[in-house]
Amino acid sequence: MSEIRKAATREGYGKELVALGAEYPNLVVLDADLAGATKTAMFKKAYPDRFFDCGIAEQNMMGIAAGLATTGKIPVVSSFAMFAAGRAYEQIRNSIGYSSLNVKIGATHAGITVGEDGASHQCNEDIALMRSIPGMVILNPSDEIEARYCVRAALKYRGPVYMRFGRSAVPVINDREDYTFEMGKGVLLRDGSDVTLVATGICVDSALNAAQLLEADGVSVRVINMHTIKPLDEEIILKAAKETGKIVTIEEHSIIGGLGSAVCETLSEKYPTKVMRIGINDQFGESASAQVLFHEYGLDGEGVYNKVKTFL
Amino acid sequence: MNNLELQKTANEVRKGIIASVHSAKCGHPGGSLSAADIFTYLYFEEMNIDPKNPEDPDRDRFVLSKGHTAPGLYAALAHRGFFPVEDLITLRRLGSYLQGHPCMQMTPGVDMSTGSLGQGVSAAVGIALAAKLDQKDYRVYTLLGDGEIQEGQVWEAAMFAGHRKLDNLVLIVDNNNLQIDGTLEEVCSPYPIDEKFQAFKCHTINVDAHDFDALRAAFAEARRVKGKPTVIIAKSVKGKGVSFMENNGSWHGVAPNDEEYEAAMAELEKAGEALCQK
Numbered sequence: 296m297s298e299i300r301k302a303a304t305r306e307g308y309g310k311e312l313v314a315l316g317a318e319y320p321n322l323v324v325l326d327a328d329l330a331g332a333t334k335t336a337m338f339k340k341a342y343p344d345r346f347f348d349c350g351i352a353e354q355n356m357m358g359i360a361a362g363l364a365t366t367g368k369i370p371v372v373s374s375f376a377m378f379a380a381g382r383a384y385e386q387i388r389n390s391i392g393y394s395s396l397n398v399k400i401g402a403t404h405a406g407i408t409v410g411e412d413g414a415s416h417q418c419n420e421d422i423a424l425m426r427s428i429p430g431m432v433i434l435n436p437s438d439e440i441e442a443r444y445c446v447r448a449a450l451k452y453r454g455p456v457y458m459r460f461g462r463s464a465v466p467v468i469n470d471r472e473d474y475t476f477e478m479g480k481g482v483l484l485r486d487g488s489d490v491t492l493v494a495t496g497i498c499v500d501s502a503l504n505a506a507q508l509l510e511a512d513g514v515s516v517r518v519i520n521m522h523t524i525k526p527l528d529e530e531i532i533l534k535a536a537k538e539t540g541k542i543v544t545i546e547e548h549s550i551i552g553g554l555g556s557a558v559c560e561t562l563s564e565k566y567p568t569k570v571m572r573i574g575i576n577d578q579f580g581e582s583a584s585a586q587v588l589f590h591e592y593g594l595d596g597e598g599v600y601n602k603v604k605t606f607l
Numbered sequence: 608m609n610n611l612e613l614q615k616t617a618n619e620v621r622k623g624i625i626a627s628v629h630s631a632k633c634g635h636p637g638g639s640l641s642a643a644d645i646f647t648y649l650y651f652e653e654m655n656i657d658p659k660n661p662e663d664p665d666r667d668r669f670v671l672s673k674g675h676t677a678p679g680l681y682a683a684l685a686h687r688g689f690f691p692v693e694d695l696i697t698l699r700r701l702g703s704y705l706q707g708h709p710c711m712q713m714t715p716g717v718d719m720s721t722g723s724l725g726q727g728v729s730a731a732v733g734i735a736l737a738a739k740l741d742q743k744d745y746r747v748y749t750l751l752g753d754g755e756i757q758e759g760q761v762w763e764a765a766m767f768a769g770h771r772k773l774d775n776l777v778l779i780v781d782n783n784n785l786q787i788d789g790t791l792e793e794v795c796s797p798y799p800i801d802e803k804f805q806a807f808k809c810h811t812i813n814v815d816a817h818d819f820d821a822l823r824a825a826f827a828e829a830r831r832v833k834g835k836p837t838v839i840i841a842k843s844v845k846g847k848g849v850s851f852m853e854n855n856g857s858w859h860g861v862a863p864n865d866e867e868y869e870a871a872m873a874e875l876e877k878a879g880e881a882l883c884q885k
Binding site: 347352356357360362367368390 | 729732738764
């Protein structure tokens with residue numbers, strides 16, 4: 296079997312911003328002293344006049360973006376998820392969300408795969424925070440290719456969007472001719488009838504790997520890639536609940552407030568179904584390599600497989 | 608407008624503040640009154656705006672960073688013709704377009720939604736940056752409370768504005784020296800305000816917030832300053848114009864009752880009549 300190509304979702308983000316720079320003259324990019332890491336440095340190089348480094352001041356950066364947006368600019372602001380969604384939460388809510396301003400937030404280094412930097416930088420709460428803001432769209436791509444489609448869709452959409460990207464290189468799983476991306480629509484990646492794995496972000500690959508292992512045990516597994524967490528594709532979830540009976544959610548995020556919570560909110564109201572939430576339990580992360588942590592916290596294919604076995 | 612006309616207008620703005628806050632039975636009269644002359648000068652003299660075209664992309668912008676003094680902004684906007692003066696008394700009522708704090712989608716003439724202290728100034732910086740980017744010559748004004756500058760975000764914004772040489776930006780600090788828990792010195796002193804902003808590469812001007820000659824000179828000076836944002840530190844009297852509210856911190860966020868309303872309006876009516884005699 297040939298080696299699977301790997302790339303970080305933040306790479307796709309950086310590349311697509313450059314591509315969109317030509318199409319959108321009003322696109323401006325802001326960063327908070329992390330342009331190399333967030334990959335907005337690519338845009339800075341291509342369009343230096345439309346790039347603004349705000350220094351290590353994320354709250355001010357969100358406000359500047361809001362002001363720019365009132366004049367018709369389309370600001371994309373970047374920082375690590377911890378400092379974008381976390382530190383600047385209130386600025387995002389009040390300066391951007393409340394007025395539904397056309398600001399896109401590109402948050403990189405989300406989740407525990409930040410790795411060695413440890414818990415202070417591993418944001419497993421950003422989806423929960425952003426989901427609570429009225430009107431906020433949340434996109435969480437599964438690989439570098441999907442990351443590019445997310446950025447493109449976010450620019451096309453008018454209103455605030457939170458885009459979540461990772462630091463670590465992950466397998467490219469969407470490299471196929473018939474790939475399409477529609478904001479707000481889950482993607483059926485594999486059909487099955489015994490259980491549905493609803494995954495988001497880099498955990499989609501884990502779900503596909505787990506599904507293969509489960510299939511070998513004779514379990515028929517459906518896999519859904521939920522790249523848009525808000526607005527949630529309720530239709531695909533309800534259909535899966537009715538047809539497979541059991542739902543597992545998988546995310547590199549706290550099991551509180553993220554995809555798992557969103558799916559449970561929908562199902563408990565519209566079609567009560569047994570759900571297993573796989574993610575970061577109510578705990579902080581720790582230092583280690585991304586790969587080690589992903590395994591340790593049971594988010595890789597093997598970890599998901601083992602947990603789903605106990606649920607069947 | 609000449610000074611007398613400005614004084615008359617400011618008096619009407621003050622009446623609008625008292626009427627709207629009294630009608631709402633809550634709100635922030637103290638800081639609205641201290642800034643009434645500033646609102647008046649900006650909207651009737653300084654700013655290039657057109658009430659018939661509030662979305663004009665080339666207009667000057669105003670961001671009320673101290674958003675709780677919305678009654679002052681609303682009164683100025685109404686008297687300038689952005690919406691009917693009669694609507695001021697709908698302040699804070701269900702369904703009103705006059706929210707407790709400014710909301711840009713709901714109120715004609717409001718350029719930015721504010722209310723959470725420290726945030727408006729960053730938005731003003733963003734608008735000023737956009738003007739530079741588009742090579743447009745509109746100017747951006749933002750009014751901050753003196754207590755508000757305790758917020759760290761204000762200094763992040765000042766640092767960026769100074770660094771980027773945003774000379775199309777004017778920050779006005781309404782320096783009434785009173786915040787909710789006491790005087791600025793008692794709570795957490797930001798003084799010396801001018802030297803702090805100077806350290807952030809801003810040009811500073813100290814003025815009397817209730818002297819239209821001084822305001823006129825300060826805003827003219829700000830237009831002449833190149834390569835730096837200007838910060839006008841306007842020494843004001845909280846509650847200015849209503850004697851029993853003046854320099855009394857307890858009127859920060861309390862509405863006058865019916866009796867107090869009558870007394871305040873009588874005083875403002877009298878002041879207005881005196882101005883008409885001039």
